[in-house]
Amino acid sequence: MSLIQVTNLVAGYGAGAPILRDVDLSLQQGQIGVIAGPNGAGKSTLLKAIFGLLHIHSGDITHNDQSIIQLRADQLVQQGLAFVPQEFNVFDSMSVEENLQMGAFIRSDDLSDSIDQVYQYFPPLMEKRKQPAGQLSGGQRQMVAMGRALMSNPSLLLLDEPTAGLSPLFMEKIFERIIAVNKSGVTVLMVEQHARQALEIADIGFILVTGKNAYTDSGDALLHDDEVAKAFLGGVSTATYPQT
Numbered sequence: 001m002s003l004i005q006v007t008n009l010v011a012g013y014g015a016g017a018p019i020l021r022d023v024d025l026s027l028q029q030g031q032i033g034v035i036a037g038p039n040g041a042g043k044s045t046l047l048k049a050i051f052g053l054l055h056i057h058s059g060d061i062t063h064n065d066q067s068i069i070q071l072r073a074d075q076l077v078q079q080g081l082a083f084v085p086q087e088f089n090v091f092d093s094m095s096v097e098e099n100l101q102m103g104a105f106i107r108s109d110d111l112s113d114s115i116d117q118v119y120q121y122f123p124p125l126m127e128k129r130k131q132p133a134g135q136l137s138g139g140q141r142q143m144v145a146m147g148r149a150l151m152s153n154p155s156l157l158l159l160d161e162p163t164a165g166l167s168p169l170f171m172e173k174i175f176e177r178i179i180a181v182n183k184s185g186v187t188v189l190m191v192e193q194h195a196r197q198a199l200e201i202a203d204i205g206f207i208l209v210t211g212k213n214a215y216t217d218s219g220d221a222l223l224h225d226d227e228v229a230k231a232f233l234g235g236v237s238t239a240t241y242p243q244t
């Protein structure tokens with residue numbers, strides 16, 4: 001059984017022409033899934049559709065085999081989904097810790113254990129916890145955004161370009177943290193521009209082009225596919241030039 005499954009999805013913004021024109025995606029519990037593809041392909045739109053923010057023309061999205069296309073984002077949070085959008089994903093004027101508390105708006109229990117766990121995932125946030133999130137570096141702000149999402153105890157974390165604008169060093173750190181979160185039992189579905197690096201940590205990859213699936217395969221198989229490498233990974237596949 002898939003944790004999340006998208007079938008023949010046609011969806012868009014309001015009454016306009018659909019952006020997603022027939023998308024399929026399936027992710028098992030415990031996996032890391034990566035959505036890649038050129039700018040404007042509909043990657044962010046797909047995450048927003050899963051999170052209940054789009055107009056669905058046809059097709060279905062199921063979570064634990066139940067259709068969720070009628071549900072609103074707040075109801076999906078109750079069901080265990082959490083979403084970190086591409087931009088404006090932290091409250092700049094609020095402290096790191098206040099951002100984390102905001103992420104727990106659906107909970108009425110004690111938050112201290114969850115906050116401590118976020119600091120374990122993201123140690124740099126601990127010493128900055130009283131600082132306004134707006135003063136943090138890009139990488140640390142991304143950590144706040146992910147930490148905020150984790151505060152609702154999600155089983156499925158949707159991440160839109162968590163490494164956008166970060167240096168390669170910070171990118172590696174964020175990927176490391178995503179792996180740690182995944183190892184603790186959270187299924188991850190993320191959009192990434194750094195497709196090659198992201199596919200290296202992916203169980204399954206979905207390459208979208210103009211609102212449709214172009215390639216779907218294991219991360220490894222996509223990395224070793226010459227056509228995929230040429231068109232989407234900025235050159236030759238790892239099969240031709242093994243990376244050292």
Ligand SMILES: Nc1ncnc2c1ncn2[C@@H]1O[C@H](COP(=O)(O)OP(=O)(O)O)[C@@H](O)[C@H]1O
Pocket residue numbers: 013019037038039040041042043044045046
């Ligand atoms: N809020 C919106 N309203 C209308 N159209 C949008 C909106 N957001 C994105 N789009 C359009 O949807 C298409 C796909 O965008 P997007 O999903 O953001 O692409 P990607 O994330 O793959 O770069 C683009 O043509 C974009 O202009």
Ligand SMILES: [Mg+2]
Pocket residue numbers: 043044045086191
């Ligand atoms: Mg996008």
